[in-house]
Amino acid sequence: MPEAHPLIEQYQALLEVSEAIARHPDLPALLKDLARRLPRIIPVNFVGLSLYDPERQVMRLHSLEANVPADIIGGHEDELDATPAGLVWETQQPLLIRNLSDERRWPQVIARMQEDGVRSCCLLPLTSSARKLGVLEFASLQADAYGKTDLDFLQQVGRQVAVAVDNVLNREAASASQQDVERQRDRFGLLLRMTNAMVSKLELRELFSAVSLSLREVVPQEYASLLLYDSEQNRFRLHALDFPDNKGLLAEGLTTDATDSPAAVALRTKRPVVAGEEELAAFEHEVIRLLLQKGFKSLCSLPLLSKDRALGCLSLGSRRAKAFSPSDVEFLSQVAGQIALAVANSLAYQEITQLKDRLAKEKLYLEEEIQTAYNFEEIVGESKPLKRLLKQVQTVAPTDSTVLILGETGSGKELIARALHNLSDRKDRTFVKLNCAAIPTGLLESELFGHEKGAFTGAISTKIGRFELADRGTIFLDEVGEIPLELQVKLLRVLQEQEFERLGSTRTVRVDVRVVAATNRDLSQMVEEQKFRSDLYYRLNVFPLTVPPLRERVEDIPVLVRHFVQKFGMRMKKRIETIPAESMKALQRYSWPGNVRELENFIERSVILTAGADLFVPLSELKPHQAVSGNGVPTTLEEAEREHILKTLRETNWTIGGAAGAAARLGLKRTTLQSRMQKLGITRPR
16 A cells, blocks of 8 residues: 655644544643644654743643653743743744753753653644634654654644634633622622621621521631620630531630731731631631641631721631632622621620610619608708718718728618719719628629529529629618628629629629628628628728717707608698607607617607697607616616727727727627627727
């Protein structure tokens, strides 16, 4: 059979190239087919395709196929002036290198080719009607393998390959465009769902839970957290978390330092921060250390900005390197903007709810106070002991100092506390009172500091404590000596730091409260008996006020009697015009162990019993053994003992212990004297 003419073989090869182009839609398969077919026509051992990347302005080796054993590594990228493909692409002229050993340009690329045994090559520009695509490369293990005839043939092959490359790139661009359209559709859908969720879900944790699942579909990631920033403490609070591989390592409510983390950088710069594995390793933050241990290699932290104020951060993590592209960051910034709006709305909602609850609570307290029998204007009396006390009240009221009010039961300690509040700069805020002896010990902490929902059995909702309710106002703690030792530590912290935590919460609540305490017990003796903390006693005893008992202000009794008669007469619609003189003297002679409260109750009972214009006083109810003579001389053993102890205390300037103290003069132990003083209601005057 006659041998085929070379031109016929070339035409036949071109037809086969056309068929191969039609048969192979992907470029690597096409090049592999060319590397198999072309050696029948010309010496070809390698066929390569380099494409130009306009964004990075480099030539990238897209595919490389061989028909000889070779360790082929694709994907090389080179600057235009560092590779012969760059020269061919720029000049659009073919290039023949007859012997690579004589070529001094492009040393790195030539060295790679020589490692595969290449000795000569031919490079052809690939150009469509619309653009310059790249370069088609043919290489041979022979030196000087290609002549002019070969070049003409290879150029024809190159024209056909250019059409195939252009078609493939157009399909890829169309596919990428379609994917981009679908991606944008998904992202806009997520933003729309977020907007709808913001309308229906005011609770931020529910909103984040709804968003994070959809977010994982649009931007693949395995960790999402919502951090809210506390500017006062410079700390982040983990408000919401979506971390399937958590296994209890992180918990919502966790607080961490707002330093040394990508989130801290994003918060400070108010710009997104994308960190790879190497950048993450530079941070010492415990959460970042944990994520690295879990195999995370990428993290994106985005600030939540509201009116140029950073509320916190949205952080996303992935186990893939370079997981967050610039387009992803741009989209996530939009998501962060939506979440920031939700955070601002949620915080505003919470603040409004708290203020609403607080106003409702204050209204209840104010209604209770309106019904209270005593108020500041009803401090009635003209005696010197009372005037001295009121002068001290006027002195200390404008300050924010803690005041300890001492006095017997019923002497009017609450009236003095209210006077302190009404004369202070806090008079427009709430006056909150609490009788510490009236609350069961187990519930006293909750009553003072509040509790979170589920903090203990029966805590079915969050409760605001009295201290939080009294913020910027005054709290009056009556019977403060009844507070148990274990709770005194927390009370001391409030007095010193003005902060506390609700039961069942780790969040610190800061308040601005003035504390006024009262007791009818001897706290100094309780300190000695280790029933009351000394540090708390000294913190309460900043400015002690002693309310004199009614028996030490006998001249105030007529004024008080007339006041109470008028008060109860108006309430009961009785017109009482006179008080018998003998009745008034009897009232003055009585020692009133229950003080003003006992006198008030007695007068109320007298008004009830009165039928005419003269007050009827049931004198038989005033026990004779507690009476004193008109000249003030004690008529009972108890009164005589009390007067003798008082006289001795005055003579020793109220010094109880020591060789020259009152206890030694009376022949008693110091503790015995203190016990007798407490029983007889003897307290040291201010």
